[in-house]
Amino acid sequence: MNTIDLINKLAVNHNITTGRAEMIVSILVERLVEKLKKDGEIMINNFGTFSIRRKEPDSSSYMKLNEPLPVVKNHVTFYPDRIFLENINSQ
Amino acid sequence: MIKQEIIEKISKYFKLTSFEAEKIYDDIFAGIIQGVKEDNIADITNLGEFIIKYNNSDNDNKKTVEFLPTLSLEEEINQRSFEEQRQFEPANYVNPEQSTFKPVEEPVKPVEETVNTEAINTEQTADVNLGNDFVVDDKLEHELSDEKHSVEDEIKRKRDEILSKITTPKVEQKNITVPPVVIPPVTEETTKVVIETKEHIEEKAGEITAVTEQTIEEIKEVPEKISEIITDNTIEQPKEVEEVTEKSFSDFFTEVPKEEHSFSNSMNKTVIPPVPPVVESTVIPPVENVIPPSAVELHKEITGDNSRINEYQTTINPLAYANGNGNGNGNGNGENFEHRLQDNSYYIWYKDSEPNNTDTQTMSYEYELLYQATKEAEYKSKLRIYVTTFIMFFSFVLILLIFSPFIYKYFFTPKEEQNTEEVQKETSSNEQPQNTDPNNQASVNSLDNQQPVNNNTANQNNTTTQPVQEQPKQETSAQQQPVQEQPKQEQPKQEQPKQEQPKQEQPVQQNTSQNIPGVTKSTMGWMDDYNKVIYVQLENGKFTIQESAWDSDAKANKRISAVGGLIPGLKGSVLKVDLGNKGTWFRARFGEFSTIEEAKQKAEELRTKEKNRLQALLLAFFWYA
Numbered sequence: 001m002n003t004i005d006l007i008n009k010l011a012v013n014h015n016i017t018t019g020r021a022e023m024i025v026s027i028l029v030e031r032l033v034e035k036l037k038k039d040g041e042i043m044i045n046n047f048g049t050f051s052i053r054r055k056e057p058d059s060s061s062y063m064k065l066n067e068p069l070p071v072v073k074n075h076v077t078f079y080p081d082r083i084f085l086e087n088i089n090s091q
Numbered sequence: 092m093i094k095q096e097i098i099e100k101i102s103k104y105f106k107l108t109s110f111e112a113e114k115i116y117d118d119i120f121a122g123i124i125q126g127v128k129e130d131n132i133a134d135i136t137n138l139g140e141f142i143i144k145y146n147n148s149d150n151d152n153k154k155t156v157e158f159l160p161t162l163s164l165e166e167e168i169n170q171r172s173f174e175e176q177r178q179f180e181p182a183n184y185v186n187p188e189q190s191t192f193k194p195v196e197e198p199v200k201p202v203e204e205t206v207n208t209e210a211i212n213t214e215q216t217a218d219v220n221l222g223n224d225f226v227v228d229d230k231l232e233h234e235l236s237d238e239k240h241s242v243e244d245e246i247k248r249k250r251d252e253i254l255s256k257i258t259t260p261k262v263e264q265k266n267i268t269v270p271p272v273v274i275p276p277v278t279e280e281t282t283k284v285v286i287e288t289k290e291h292i293e294e295k296a297g298e299i300t301a302v303t304e305q306t307i308e309e310i311k312e313v314p315e316k317i318s319e320i321i322t323d324n325t326i327e328q329p330k331e332v333e334e335v336t337e338k339s340f341s342d343f344f345t346e347v348p349k350e351e352h353s354f355s356n357s358m359n360k361t362v363i364p365p366v367p368p369v370v371e372s373t374v375i376p377p378v379e380n381v382i383p384p385s386a387v388e389l390h391k392e393i394t395g396d397n398s399r400i401n402e403y404q405t406t407i408n409p410l411a412y413a414n415g416n417g418n419g420n421g422n423g424n425g426e427n428f429e430h431r432l433q434d435n436s437y438y439i440w441y442k443d444s445e446p447n448n449t450d451t452q453t454m455s456y457e458y459e460l461l462y463q464a465t466k467e468a469e470y471k472s473k474l475r476i477y478v479t480t481f482i483m484f485f486s487f488v489l490i491l492l493i494f495s496p497f498i499y500k501y502f503f504t505p506k507e508e509q510n511t512e513e514v515q516k517e518t519s520s521n522e523q524p525q526n527t528d529p530n531n532q533a534s535v536n537s538l539d540n541q542q543p544v545n546n547n548t549a550n551q552n553n554t555t556t557q558p559v560q561e562q563p564k565q566e567t568s569a570q571q572q573p574v575q576e577q578p579k580q581e582q583p584k585q586e587q588p589k590q591e592q593p594k595q596e597q598p599v600q601q602n603t604s605q606n607i608p609g610v611t612k613s614t615m616g617w618m619d620d621y622n623k624v625i626y627v628q629l630e631n632g633k634f635t636i637q638e639s640a641w642d643s644d645a646k647a648n649k650r651i652s653a654v655g656g657l658i659p660g661l662k663g664s665v666l667k668v669d670l671g672n673k674g675t676w677f678r679a680r681f682g683e684f685s686t687i688e689e690a691k692q693k694a695e696e697l698r699t700k701e702k703n704r705l706q707a708l709l710l711a712f713f714w715y716a
Contacts, residue, residue: 001125001132003134006122006135009122023104027104028097031100033138035093037167037168046117048156052168073165074165076160087124088143
């Protein structure tokens with residue numbers, strides 16, 4: 001599945017143009033990313049939670065090489081909701 | 092919260108009801124879930140990919156969803172973290188708003204430590220150990236504010252110190268310049284003296300006057316003593332001064348004449364007693380090239396070795412000859428360091444002057460300079476050679492390009508013209524079998540019929556179609572055109588006796604060749620040497636230009652198209668000819684003209700246009716180069 005498929009699906013189900021559907025999806029994604037950056041965590045009902053986790057690099061290898069330590073990186077993790085998992089596992 | 096925000100935004104932008112917007116919102120996530128379920132993957136731009144992952148650890152083999160964020164999302168998030176690190180300040184942890192909303196453990200730890208350190212000295216530990224965060228924060232605020240103040244105070248203090256350091260040296264210099272004022276030590280006796288009455292003061296004044304009188308008398312006696320001392324030590328004092336003062340390098344040169352004089356005097360005085368009697372007889376006259384003794388003395392002083400006087404002798408000393416081998420080039424013992432070169436010049440080998448590091452360094456530097464200079468010279472010479480060769484080559488190419496039209500004209504013959512020459516050779520070779528082999532006359536005549544390619548089949552079967560061809564020829568002869576008589580003459584070769592042919596051909600050939608200059612008659616037709624074409628007469632009595640002959644039909648057709656491009660309206664045709672051992676040739680012919688003059692004009696036009704085109708191409712190539 002792709003973003004285009006999702007847009008087409010929205011346009012068909014709600015009788016709106018594909019441009020509008022694309023705009024809606026892009027607004028949703030932008031808002032999600034902004035919120036995630038601001039709060040560090042988003043919980044969407046019946047879908048899951050996005051959260052930011054800090055992952056520190058392994059300093060030992062860099063110490064051996066006598067190189068400067070890299071910057072600590074953040075990673076986005078997603079925990080699917082129970083309904084999401086049930087929907088996937090149901091046949 | 093985010094759901095409401097997004098719904099409001101969608102409804103506001105797209106003028107939808109909140110219910111519809113909420114439905115769309117739910118539908119988007121439902122669509123993602125369905126897509127993941129169906130396709131096992133859902134790729135959403137600017138967000139990431141939701142991929143199904145099988146959890147093999149469970150017995151049920153349940154599926155889970157893994158989210159892979161896009162690079163743009165990760166970069167944005169990492170940028171946020173980087174900005175946070177940059178804006179990090181310890182004071183932020185003490186913010187009461189943050190402490191109330193997020194009582195995180197990490198920032199509290201250092202606070203406890205700081206408080207505990209103070210608790211040792213103070214009795215306020217009880218309040219802190221209760222674990223009240225607000226109390227701790229208030230204290231921390233005070234401490235940090237104190238720290239801030241203290242830091243500011245320290246900065247101010249340091250600034251003042253620096254300023255004072257900058258300003259104080261000037262004051263100290265002033266104090267140094269001022270002469271020191273000697274203050275007599277204040278004692279009890281002086282205090283008593285000050286308190287004493289005027290009588291005491293007068294007594295003291297009398298004592299002082301007496302002392303001053305004595306001192307004045309002593310001062311008067313001093314010049315007399317000095318004059319006595321000067322008279323006693325007039326000679327000794329300047330000698331001591333001379334010994335003490337060090338001699339400069341220039342002083343040696345000033346002293347040379349004196350020393351020379353003293354040396355010569357000493358020689359005059361001391362020559363007779365020390366020299367042995369044998370040497371006395373051989374008195375060596377002073378030589379002009381001898382190293383001056385002043386230089387020897389200078390060398391001694393430089394080396395600082397006055398003990399080795401005999402090592403640096405000059406040729407004036409006869410001992411050198413006495414100890415030497417008689418050649419006059421040293422004493423042979425290796426102790427004399429005097430050498431004479433071929434040009435009667437001298438140099439002294441400074442035995443004691445060992446090479447220092449500085450000497451080697453200077454030498455290496457000089458050598459490096461020399462090496463660089465030689466390398467530069469080599470490089471310049473090589474560069475000059477390369478540049479000259481390049482210029483020569485380029486000029487040669489330019490000259491070739493400039494004179495290429497003339498070279499092309501006089502030395503280079505294009506392939507087309509070569510082929511025309513081959514055609515001429517063909518004609519010459521065809522002449523022989525006409526005379527020798529009467530059996531091949533039919534085939535030769537078929538070639539000479541000179542019809543286009545479409546009529547090749549007809550040409551090959553000339554013998555069969557003879558009666559058919561006779562009819563129009565007889566009609567044409569009846570029209571009484573002298574030029575068109577040639578095809579008539581060829582056909583009777585086979586049937587009728589040949590006696591009639593020369594009678595009819597000769598006047599035609601003479602007329603054409605005599606009237607048109609540069610055109611000669613041949614077996615094939617009329618040769619134009621200047622334009623290098625052949626004018627061939629067709630069966631209908633008209634003339635065509637046989638421009639070239641080619642190995643293949645394609646080449647001939649290509650040539651015809653090229654000529655058609657040059658002269659529009661000029662029709663061309665290809666004639667296939669089988670020449671036996673020579674192979675098959677394809678003759679390119681152009682146009683049909685009533686007279687040879689017209690054909691010649693056209694041929695000249697063709698050649699001039701070709702030349703112009705070639706020159707234009709060469710010029711274009713030259714300018715491009």
